[in-house]
Amino acid sequence: MDHIELVIDGLTIDRISDILSSGTKIKLSDTTKIKIQRCRTYLDNKLANGNEVYYGINTGFGSLCNTVISKDELSQLQENLVKSHACGLGERVPNEIVKLMLLLKIQGLSYGHSGVALETVQRLVDFYNEDVLPVVYQEGSLGASGDLAPLAHMSLPLLGLGEVMYKGSIRKTSEVLSDLGWTPLTLRSKEGLALLNGTQFMSAHGCWALIKAKKLSNLADLIGALSLEAFDGRKEPFTPEVHEVRGHKGQIETARRLRELLEGSELINQPKVNVQDPYSFRCMPQVHGASKDAIANAEMIFTTEINSVTDNPTIFPEQDMIISAGNFHGQPLALQADFLSIALSELGSISERRIYKLISGTRGLPSFLVAKSGINSGFMIAQYAIAAVASKNKTLCTPSSVDTIDSSQGQEDHVSMGANAVVKLCEVTTNLEKILGVELLTACQALDFRGADKTSNELKELYKEFRKVISFIDEDVYMHEVMDKAIAFVRRT
Secondary structure, eight states, X not given: OOEEEOOTTOOOHXXXXXXXXXXXXXXXXHHHHHHHXXXXXXXXXXXXXXXXXXXTTSBOSGXXXXXXXXXXXXXXXXXXXXXXXXXXXXXXXXXXXXXHHHHHHHHHHTTSOSXXXXXXXXXXXXXXXTTOEEOOEEEOXXXXXXXXXXXXXXXXXXXXXXXXXXXXXXXXXXXXHHHHTOOOOOOOTTHHHHHHSXXXXXHHHHHHHHHHHHHHHHHHHHHHHHHHHHTTOOSGGGOHHHHHTTOOHHHHHHHHHHHHHHTTOHHHHSOOSOSOOOHHHHTHHHHHHHHHHHHHHHHHHHHHHHTSOOSXXXXXXXXXXXXXXXXXXXXXXXXXXXXXXXXXXXXXXXXXXXXXXXXXXXXXXXXXXXXXXXXXXXXXXXXXXXXXXXXXHHHHTSOSTTOOOOBGGGTBOXXXXXXXXXXXXXXXXXXXXXXXXXXXXXXXXXXXXXXXXGSOHHHHHHHHHHHTTSOOOSSOOOHHHHHHHHXXXXXXX
């Protein structure tokens, strides 16, 4: 398999998606290797030829920053840091997000401002390429001083410690390294801190959510248009001039997309009895569009972050500077994760309202979308279930970024709570998949009463593909099974 070189400032959300989905392996460019080695040599010379004190390099950590460490203990200091900070709790981070954490950590260390040895970065590359995925836990990071606990778990296997997921099972790292013929690393000065400081837990979760959010935003338009057809809705609310006088980019884009999706439909062009549609149909450009704008803004912030140096201290060999500052603080990501959760929750909220309208027995559609309601409950409780999911998303949208709790004896007195924000974001994203899956199921069922052959070519294609998986429901069936199939369809579309 070909290897691609990581390019400085070259990561985007779309490129990450392509790298992960293709299974492409990565390698360090010659330029990157030179940058990493130059910074390491500079740091070694600085420590060997001077007596200056640098935070975390020859001092303790956090509130122990004034405790100076002797030169012969610097390696032990870094190993102790990794072991003591591996305090993760909760569920295991999914494999694909752990792999993304490795990728982003490699990228961050590749700028040559972290002081790590080339061998350390190369071992991370080896882990990534061979799918040796450290066991990392979802809870434990405050999102400032970097994602300390989860990144400690990610780094433990470099030392031959902890556990990894390898070839489908969780094993002791020492056994896997032995199988691969790899020797555990001995960390040098600053290396443990470079590995643990950083925002890669937050960034990886955020990138994972953004990859899905961009797809789900497009699907919301597609499925919403199908629901509009099934509801016998109107096309006038999507007239270009209406949206141009307001000017929001996402709104204009959504209205244009809806017009394209409805092009050529007999249903949308037939005479209408109803003068107006409910907001969940009529205001799709305004609501879906606002979410599009929020997604675009989050993508901009996260793209900046994943092409950044976020550990501490930051080393500048050319300027002869070692600066202790705070690039590890996750505030930019925390705010965006909270806002993105709200934006995706709103896509689910308006989707659930369209489901409700379709089952409500209006506009010529049967109650609960079954011909013989009464003996059959049809889609009644499917809407209940999705209402519960939409409500849960609203609860998950309580912002994490407004909270802070003192840590490290007050030295770290303001934190972002961005790690909690991105974990919630991923749950909101997964829930949105469920809601859109059931809307698609409902819309196709309703469209069969209206005449699926009368919709536009693009919507007809979606309908036909869906009907290959799930047939029209003419009497009550085991709905959980059907809903699961619909959600799986959305996930792979």
